[in-house]
Amino acid sequence: MATLKGIPVSAGISIGRAFFLNRSGAGPLPRQTLPEALVGPEMVRLDRAIEQFAQEIEQARERIPADLREHALIIDSHLMILKDPKLSGVAKRYIQTLGINAEWALDKAVADLEKAFEALDDQYFRDRIQDVRTVSGRVQARLAGQTAEIRAIESRVVLMAHDVSPADTASLETDKIMALVTVQGGKTSHTGILARTLGIPAVVGVTELEREVRDGDLVVVDGLRGVVVLSPAEEELARLSDLKYQFEAYQAGIMRGCHLPGETIDGYRLKVKANIEMLEEVPTVVNNGGEGIGLYRTEYSYMNRAKLPTEEELYQEYLDLATIMSPRRVTLRTLDAGADKFVSTLGSLDERNPALGLRAIRLCMHHRDIFMTQLRAMLRASVAGNISVMFPMISGLREIRQAKAMLAEARAQLRQEGHRFNADLPVGIMMELPSAVMIAEILAREVDFFSIGTNDLIQYSLGIDRTNRYVSHMYQPLHPAVVRSIKHVVDAAHQAGIEVSLCGEMASDPFCVPILMGMQIDCISLTPQAIPGIKRIIRQATMDDCKNLLKLVLESPSVTRTNALVQETIFRQFPDELMFYSSLLDREESPAH
CATH class of the missing domain: 3.20.20.60 (Phosphoenolpyruvate-binding domains)
Incomplete structure (x- = not known):
């Protein structure tokens, strides 16, 4: 048994099998300096990756189920980030002035934004850097030639991911998701909003998730304390099951x-x-x-x-x-x-x-x-x-x-x-x-x-x-x-x-x-x-x-x-x-x- 700590963003307790929607792809980003003749084509390559992701999430916006229609507004915010010159414009400037590849330039542009966001006083706005990272990560995936295909979910699962983007919402079979756990995210991230809409527990910011959890592992997501318990011992499983029923009874009472x-x-x-x-x-x-x-x-x-x-x-x-x-x-x-x-x-x-x-x-x-x-x-x-x-x-x-x-x-x-x-x-x-x-x-x-x-x-x-x-x-x-x-x-x-x-x-x-x-x-x-x-x-x-x-x-x-x-x-x-x-x-x- 092991316990991973994160940030609770949707209350409740859920017990089920882990299913990974996506992983970070964990290898280091390629860092290359380019000859002058390749600088222009590299800027075009970045534009294409951005446009590809923009088209994907615009299409996803139209497919969002009626009961989750309000999440289209978050997709709009991600489109704004894609078009914001403080991200794409700065990345292209790094390609042009430093002669570096698109992946490296985009990473540097995100790092610049992170410094600006860290200085903010308001937690809600500090957490918006998570949206920037999500958008950047999806563009990086397109630069690496990865597709946006979502694995089919065959039974009810505890959904785990490096992050869950608003576009993912359109393709998820939400009735099969018992809980959400992600590596990325903060208290006001999209994952928490999605989980609260669905009425399921969620924990974000679990940094060790991808290293410690495998598909099919028995896990307990404790959205009260912000922890994920892996392979719980019988006594701990019984205690958490009892707490789960107590909380559900309390929640039903206050909602009535x-x-x-x-x-x-x-x-x-x-x-x-x-x-x-x-x-x-x-x-x-x-x-x-x-x-x-x-x-x-x-x-x-x-x-x-x-x-x-x-x-x-x-x-x-x-x-x-x-x-x-x-x-x-x-x-x-x-x-x-x-x-x-x-x-x-x-x-x-x-x-x-x-x-x-x-x-x-x-x-x-x-x-x-x-x-x-x-x-x-x-x-x-x-x-x-x-x-x-x-x-x-x-x-x-x-x-x-x-x-x-x-x-x-x-x-x-x-x-x-x-x-x-x-x-x-x-x-x-x-x-x-x-x-x-x-x-x-x-x-x-x-x-x-x-x-x-x-x-x-x-x-x-x-x-x-x-x-x-x-x-x-x-x-x-x-x-x-x-x-x-x-x-x-x-x-x-x-x-x-x-x-x-x-x-x-x-x-x-x-x-x-x-x-x-x-x-x-x-x-x-x-x-x-x-x-x-x-x-x-x-x-x-x-x-x-x-x-x-x-x-x-x-x-x-x-x-x-x-x-x-x-x-x-x-x-x-x-x-x-x-x-x-x-x-x-x-x-x-x-x-x-």
Whole structure:
């Protein structure tokens, strides 16, 4: 028996026989220098390999089964990567300037992109390098003369692969796949999205997979802990089988109640919405009982593109989202990009401290033409009647008024051009900077709602980079300063008569949600997969208990004491939830635990 470690991306446990879809082909890439006469033909060779793969995935897009149709959007993103000059253009430049073969040049271009992505602050965007590697790997295969043929699956199997591309989805017999395990991939990779759509366990980033596992091996995929157990001993197999049935019973229980409202035993109603990046996630939101989209991250539409999206493209995307979700409300966050969220068409900025630099609303005000295009698209889509707009990283009154002035200008333009839009479009702001928290009472008079972004609020309040391994343990959601800041924002919003929601990771943390409920927050927005479990916690709680817990937390002088107090209370009140709940979160374990 052996255990391989990876990253859990879809919860559950599955026991079956291994079946390899593909392997890396593991040999080293050929590295050759070319005579000048062969440089031109080598660039043509690279173009042909790219075009061959592009044709294959475009054809695959048309063959995707109806129940997986939303994955066509990921294929679109891979086509964007193929056409992005930061990949193909740089590779061809290396062929031309260094006189090297296409395989080597493409590898160097990917390495350049990896360096850029490693500097990003946002985990979602850092994980996009996995998509670049997948695309590059498939082009490398075409350069080596390999075909895209998929082996037939004859019985139910645990599917293993170096990676699973969106194009593979079209050819897979998904009803025969019990679980997914890959060498490549991160928490937000396509493999995880596919597995969650199919409702099967998945573990990615298992680096030793190809060396340790053979076709036909008996394996247990533990998507709760992120491990793959090879040839388990009888006692371990019995234990994992029992855990599998317990989890399936728990999952069935929370799914049965996921479409019920988030309402406590004594009648307090808390709206539970979802955070998403792409249209393809909408079915997951609806299936998991999401009551709307509390945060739509519009940055994805700007990623991996040779050109900026047009107003018409954005309008259609936002209108489709609103129409599909109707009558549930959709909150569109304007472009939250910058040096920490790479938008290739804007180029990289030379900033010594990008976290405090030209990003989010500041970047939009700097590139007013880009911002105006997005605002016009949002306004036009608002005819659906269920769209709200919010501005990120607001530090004070001036930025709100500047953004609202541009929104008014966009309204005037559209009115003059004869376009329809919702004149009463609700406008809100992200409360994620300490400066905004301190003047929450002033800002509340300017907007229709607040949305508290706790991920950045905690980082900026505590001066902690949660991606820095030396200090990430100090990233504490229940630090007294953080709890008091959130309560101050909630109180200020309610005094002004506006709604306040919270869309950071605290919204999907069972140790934090009862405290937020004690503050009488109006709405939480979280990863779609976490909604059923959080709703069940809400429905088993009482407001008296939540208010009493909040009182104790506010009286606690230290984060250590707060964490101990909260853990004791939550474990006592929700023992069943905490046995499995953390495995359902599409993120690292919260430092509050």
